[in-house]
Amino acid sequence: MSTKNSTIGKIGQRRQVVIPKNVFDELGLQAGDMVEVTRAKGSIVITPKGPVDPDDSLTPEEGKIVRKGIQQLKQGRSKSWRQVKDELDH
Numbered sequence: 001m002s003t004k005n006s007t008i009g010k011i012g013q014r015r016q017v018v019i020p021k022n023v024f025d026e027l028g029l030q031a032g033d034m035v036e037v038t039r040a041k042g043s044i045v046i047t048p049k050g051p052v053d054p055d056d057s058l059t060p061e062e063g064k065i066v067r068k069g070i071q072q073l074k075q076g077r078s079k080s081w082r083q084v085k086d087e088l089d090h
Contacts, residue, residue: 017046 007020019029027048036047058066072078 019046 007023009020010018012018029048034049036049038045038047
């Protein structure tokens with residue numbers, strides 16, 4: 001069953017799945033990125049994941065802090081490790 005947003009990929013001899021270029025580019029993926037593979041009602045769902053997803057291992061408050069930090073990095077706002085360490089020590 002295909003949908004409007006579906007594209008055909010291919011499974012190689014070593015069970016490797018080829019993600020079509022347009023989907024790969026739209027999601028901003030890079031070679032070596034991690035993905036989560038989930039079974040759902042006879043389907044496979046592949047979700048891009050970071051090395052550590054804040055929602056998987058942190059408390060809700062810690063996750064909020066990490067997401068805020070990621071947003072600041074994307075906006076080009078960052079601090080040196082010394083500044084962060086000094087703030088944590090106070």
